[in-house]
Amino acid sequence: MSGAALGIEIVVVFFLALFLLHRYGDFKKQHKMVLFGTLLAWYLCFLIVFILPLDVSTTIYKQCKIDNEEHSTNSAVTVHSNQSTRNDSTTPAGLRKECYKPWSYIPDGIMPIFWRVVYWTSQCLTWLLLPFMQSYARSGGFSITGKIKTALIENAIYYGTYLLIFGSLLIYVAVHPNLIGHLDWYQLQTIGITAANTWGLFLLVLLLGYGLVEIPRSYWNASRRGHLLMKTYFKAAKLMTEKADAEESLEDAMEEVRKVSECIKYNHPLRKNIDTILKKCPTEYQEKMGRNMDDYEDFDEKQNVYPSEKSLVKLHKQVIYAVQRHNRTRVQWQILLETAFHLEDVAKNETSGTHQFVRSCTPQEPEGFISRYLYTPTVEWYWECLLRQWCYRILAVTLTLFSVAVVWSECTFFSTQPVLSLFAVFIQLAEKTYNYLYIEMACFLTIFFLCTCVYSTVFRIRVFNYYYLASHHQTDAYSLQFSGMLFCRLTPPLCLNFLGLIHMDSAISHQNREQTAYTSIMGSMRVLSFIADGFYIYYPMLIVLLCIATYFSLGTRCLNLLGFQQFVGDNDMTSDLIDEGKELIRREKRKRQRVEDGENRRREWKERYGNQREDYTRNRNVQSSEMKETNYSDTNNSNRQAMKYTRSNNRPERDRIELLQEAEPMDFNAETFADDPLDAEAGRHPAVGRYLSMSRSRIFDDV
Numbered sequence: 119m120s121g122a123a124l125g126i127e128i129v130v131v132f133f134l135a136l137f138l139l140h141r142y143g144d145f146k147k148q149h150k151m152v153l154f155g156t157l158l159a160w161y162l163c164f165l166i167v168f169i170l171p172l173d174v175s176t177t178i179y180k181q182c183k184i185d186n187e188e189h190s191t192n193s194a195v196t197v198h199s200n201q202s203t204r205n206d207s208t209t210p211a212g213l214r215k216e217c218y219k220p221w222s223y224i225p226d227g228i229m230p231i232f233w234r235v236v237y238w239t240s241q242c243l244t245w246l247l248l249p250f251m252q253s254y255a256r257s258g259g260f261s262i263t264g265k266i267k268t269a270l271i272e273n274a275i276y277y278g279t280y281l282l283i284f285g286s287l288l289i290y291v292a293v294h295p296n297l298i299g300h301l302d303w304y305q306l307q308t309i310g311i312t313a314a315n316t317w318g319l320f321l322l323v324l325l326l327g328y329g330l331v332e333i334p335r336s337y338w339n340a341s342r343r344g345h346l347l348m349k350t351y352f353k354a355a356k357l358m359t360e361k362a363d364a365e366e367s368l369e370d371a372m373e374e375v376r377k378v379s380e381c382i383k384y385n386h387p388l389r390k391n392i393d394t395i396l397k398k399c400p401t402e403y404q405e406k407m408g409r410n411m412d413d414y415e416d417f418d419e420k421q422n423v424y425p426s427e428k429s430l431v432k433l434h435k436q437v438i439y440a441v442q443r444h445n446r447t448r449v450q451w452q453i454l455l456e457t458a459f460h461l462e463d464v465a466k467n468e469t470s471g472t473h474q475f476v477r478s479c480t481p482q483e484p485e486g487f488i489s490r491y492l493y494t495p496t497v498e499w500y501w502e503c504l505l506r507q508w509c510y511r512i513l514a515v516t517l518t519l520f521s522v523a524v525v526w527s528e529c530t531f532f533s534t535q536p537v538l539s540l541f542a543v544f545i546q547l548a549e550k551t552y553n554y555l556y557i558e559m560a561c562f563l564t565i566f567f568l569c570t571c572v573y574s575t576v577f578r579i580r581v582f583n584y585y586y587l588a589s590h591h592q593t594d595a596y597s598l599q600f601s602g603m604l605f606c607r608l609t610p611p612l613c614l615n616f617l618g619l620i621h622m623d624s625a626i627s628h629q630n631r632e633q634t635a636y637t638s639i640m641g642s643m644r645v646l647s648f649i650a651d652g653f654y655i656y657y658p659m660l661i662v663l664l665c666i667a668t669y670f671s672l673g674t675r676c677l678n679l680l681g682f683q684q685f686v687g688d689n690d691m692t693s694d695l696i697d698e699g700k701e702l703i704r705r706e707k708r709k710r711q712r713v714e715d716g717e718n719r720r721r722e723w724k725e726r727y728g729n730q731r732e733d734y735t736r737n738r739n740v741q742s743s744e745m746k747e748t749n750y751s752d753t754n755n756s757n758r759q760a761m762k763y764t765r766s767n768n769r770p771e772r773d774r775i776e777l778l779q780e781a782e783p784m785d786f787n788a789e790t791f792a793d794d795p796l797d798a799e800a801g802r803h804p805a806v807g808r809y810l811s812m813s814r815s816r817i818f819d820d821v
Contacts (some may be wrong), residue, residue, distance in 0.1 A: 128165065140217055143591065157208070159605055173233075174558070181631060239336050243602065252599045258436075260431065284313040327668060328668050331669050334514045334521055354455075364444045381424060381425070382424060387588060388426070394434070450588070455706055459477075459479050461476060470499065484485075517567075527539040534621060543621045555712065564619075568615075569614055622634055674686065
């Protein structure tokens with residue numbers, strides 16, 4: 119299995135990242151560069167999370183071999199010194215340990231190259247490419263040069279903070295030449311990595327302090343259906359306000375575009391910029407503006423005041439922002455509606471005696487194989503009404519214990535004698551028995567839990583609601599780029615912090631142990647002693663204060679006092695918003711039920727009368743053709759007789775014969791034309807048949 123586990127995980131992680139991107143992104147509508155950048159960012163971050171446990175187990179095996187070599191050396195020295203006094207040269211077997219090779223062992227020389235490629239590629243993505251791509255796509259410029267200029271200006275804050283930290287560390291090293299003899303490339307590389315990790319750890323602790331409390335509490339509150347439903351009503355009221363503002367902003371932007379589009383005609387030099395803006399508008403607005411265009415007028419025939427290119431750039435950016443905000447609120451509103459409908463259905467089905475889960479509204483997404491055959495209404499009732507709340511409570515208690523262990527370990531991981539970090543204790547106990555599978559699973563679950571607490575906090579806090587991750591291809595391109603940028607920026611310092619928790623980072627634990635390949639790529643933090651011995655050790659203790667503040671909802675209460683409506687149970691404003699959201703959900707449910715009832719009635723009408731109409735139409739067509747042949751033969755005979763016996767004064771008779779030739783059979787029915795438009799006879803009167811068909815097919819439109 120030499121290196122096979124690494125190759126298998128590389129392939130599996132790639133398909134995992136591709137599957138998640140397909141679930142959240144849209145391969146058909148979104149730009150290929152956006153999808154490629156997001157896929158690469160997610161893939162590299164997932165590789166760090168999945169491969170780091172293999173690096174830990176391989177390092178433990180190498181440490182065991184080093185210990186055996188040291189024991190062998192000491193034993194040889196002891197035997198050589200005792201040969202002069204006695205002739206017993208047996209090696210003490212108790213000093214030697216048997217090292218078991220892990221199943222996922224990675225040969226020497228592979229991991230350093232692997233981590234170097236993964237780390238520096240992810241850093242280039244998060245600090246250079248992804249922010250630039252995000253600002254470039256959101257820029258209002260019409261040329262490549264203008265977009266690049268705007269993107270560089272907008273990302274100056276990111277580049278500035280990074281360069282400020284890097285410059286400060288560089289000045290510190292230059293002022294204290296006693297730390298190192300001279301600066302070389304390796305030490306500059308270490309300073310750059312330290313600057314990135316310092317920035318990431320600063321943000322990491324703030325997000326982790328919130329997530330360690332809020333994640334377990336969210337699962338506990340999810341088991342309280344009444345509380346969760348009230349909070350959903352509250353979110354609906356707030357989101358409806360934001361959705362109305364977004365629609366109003368979009369209407370204002372479209373009105374500005376309409377005025378500019380009517381002012382600048384087809385032969386104006388700035389018309390191509392107007393066409394670029396129109397492509398960013400929704401389809402219904404494009405069609406509306408296209409109908410009102412008078413492109414036959416020249417732009418110089420009227421003395422109009424034309425906008426400048428700078429104002430068009432500003433309008434272009436306004437349109438992009440308005441459309442993005444409108445799409446975001448629309449998607450979030452649909453997700454919130456599905457959640458509210460589901461919670462209301464659960465509350466109604468709890469008292470059901472049939473143990474069959476009945477939905478009030480048909481779900482928007484189609485049923486899959488699992489939902490159709492395995493997740494039956496009976497299984498759904500037992501899960502939603504009985505088992506789910508108890509599973510959530512057990513999960514909440516488990517995550518709470520995990521959070522307590524993380525907080526304790528973050529405050530005590532610098533202590534090596536005695537070992538106080540719980541994760542270090544667990545790993546060292548497994549190391550004695552060489553249980554590599556347990557070591558890898560414990561490392562993976564711990565890193566995964568830390569990543570969940572950090573990343574979910576970003577998309578959970580109201581300030582960051584500008585970005586979101588929605589399944590079923592509903593995530594926009596800006597949120598995908600932001601998620602990739604965030605993952606690449608926070609995953610490396612998070613994994614380095616985890617290695618400190620399990621005492622695998624000698625720069626913090628100050629132990630003479632074999633280093634992981636990941637730590638060796640990060641460089642020796644002892645080059646900057648105040649970072650390794652100060653910031654990395656004492657700053658994570660701030661998690662305790664942040665967890666206490668989150669537990670008592672101090673931030674939520676402060677925002678509520680400042681006028682930002684937050685979900686606080688003992689507040690009149692909260693009660694009013696809950697009532698408003700409940701009415702909004704009820705209104706949307708009635709609207710959806712009316713649409714579903716209309717579709718069901720049309721379907722029943724078609725199933726009930728569709729076959730009868732086809733048979734009736736087929737019989738009528740046969741009878742009509744026979745009647746026409748009979749009428750045609752009778753008419754010809756009448757014509758011959760009329761021409762034979764009447765040569766003059768027979769004008770009325772000829773008119774009567776012509777009318778008989780062009781007349782329709784007596785059993786003519788407009789349904790013949792509506793139901794079988796491809797019939798030859800139906801094609802003779804398309805207008806009448808189409809009109810009657812529309813009137814009959816919309817019989818339930820007013821219901």
